[in-house]
Amino acid sequence: MIETFLQTFDTGNGFWNPLIWIIAFVVIFLIVVILRGFGNKTYKKNTGQTKAFLSGNQEYEKNQMHVKASNLYWGWIESMKWVIDGLKKMHTGNVSDYVFWFVVVMGILLLFVGLM
């Protein structure tokens, strides 16, 4: 019974065993923790070491420091603007356009299937 659960998943060209992966993950984690233990304990709480350095500017209050969702991946979104703008134009929110795309797909499929 236990063997059934522990069996390695055969993917046709490879294999995958999550239990072995978890064991490996735990072992690596333990090694990292042990190695970290050998390090110098130079961290001092409540000193200048723990303060953020913002090019000499004053640090904001903690609750003002949270990066909002719309600011995340700003660079990626800017560089992909040409694609995103096109997709935004496609997503009009107008139900007539939804039906239009359905008709387009049906037409293309008819063309392909007609060629068969």
Add this chain to the structure above:
Amino acid sequence: MSFLDQLIIHGPALLIALPLLGAFLTPLIGRVNDKLRNLFVIIILGITAILILLLAQEIFASGPITYVFGSTAPYVGKETVIRILFEIDALSIFMAMIGIILSFAAAIYSWAFMEKNTGLDKYYALLLLLTVGMLGMVLTGDMFNFFVFLEITSISSCALIAYYVNKAKSVEAGFKYIVVSTIGALFVLMAIALLYGQYDALNIAKLADSITFSFVDKIALVLLLAALAMKGGIVPMHMWLPDAYSRAPASVSLVLIGTTQAGLYGVFRVLFTLYGNVIELPTISMGWILVILGLLTMLVGVIMAMIQVDFKRLIAYGAVAELGYMFLGVGTCLTVLANPEVTLAQAPFAFEALKGGLFHVFNDALDVGLLFMVAGAVYYATKQTSLNSLGGLARNMKYTTVFFIIGLLAVSGVPPMNGFASKLLIYESTYQLNPILSIVAILASIMLLAIFVKVFHAAFLGPALPQFEKVKEVPKSMLIAMGIIAAFIVLFGLFPDLIVNTIVDPAANALIDNTGYLQWLTGGA
């Protein structure tokens, strides 16, 4: 004959009758007591789930089950008589399992999530009706019956999407959904009429045996494919999906995933079973069309998800991307099957791709379902859906945060979660058809991870925000529902071999072996 045997014999009818009867009794029980009504719905869905498990055990052990409603013989003399067949093979029961898990979890989740709303008698009745439609679509062996159940899901879904009638956008989403669904259903009905006109039959197996791939058959195929793919949220016909999923209550979004997948089931059944005998075509394979649509769905889904700031709308676009993986896996298999020069034995990766696609159907339902429940929990606690307004919630909602992390890892295909196992099958097998396919699939997965890390950062990490100081963890019923789905995710992730061999492999075999579907046909028109 024991009671259990009787249950199994009449199981197919009971699977529809029980939630249907429950739907009509729910408002009556609601008049007596609200909690009794909620409990009644959960019990009905629980019994239905047990019935599905019993039937599944029987089907996996002994093969498909046929259940006849009406006349026992298809003809009396030369006259066709009224009879409807339920033809339940491993694929049907596989889809039924997905549907019932989602409905059951939704009913438990709704207990606290919907508590403060009015009109709950109607809500629960519609939830059960939606389950009836979803189960009917995957169990029936009759084309017209399929259309009827499709309509039941469309109407009940529309009413549930527009449940918040005081919110204009919910009503608008419901309206859009019913327009799109009705147009789709109309074309399905037209296709059924074309097939019925030619072959005087509505039974899927009988039609599959008769179809010659004439010009009319080709038109029927196109109508069915386009309409069911639209119902399944495939790009570029997906636009109704983010509207509907994001505006419906979170518990409804969960069940809507099941109805979307029932649409995909329709596509697979049409291609592999209904047209299974004639799909070997010399010019262009339907498989490639599925593969291209799958790639488009993945890419458009992830790019659109990346720019969203509404929690549920973002998940909805993520769900669109996930649908692409299923089309990619199944399409890869169909590409090989449609090539008369290659057999499955020569290209075993095709079967692995099909298994990956089907396994991902189940995984997607669980992963995206859990994320929608987390989004609902966040809304319940904060009354906010915009990610720009959220932050620091991990401090006050520890369990919800853990469930989100499980959903995040699973949907992005990070080991050791279930999403990784199915995506691994898809990556490996599609690579052998064309390496670019698996590269795009992996890229989309990486983007999904980036998208949900953004959500995690925006909603759960960061400093405690003063407006959420008093936010508390959600009630137990919501945590239990999320816990059930999370447990399935972990179970499927840790023991993929067991799940694939037990339920996915038979489902994939049932889809490929359409001769099996025809052989056990006892006759029917």
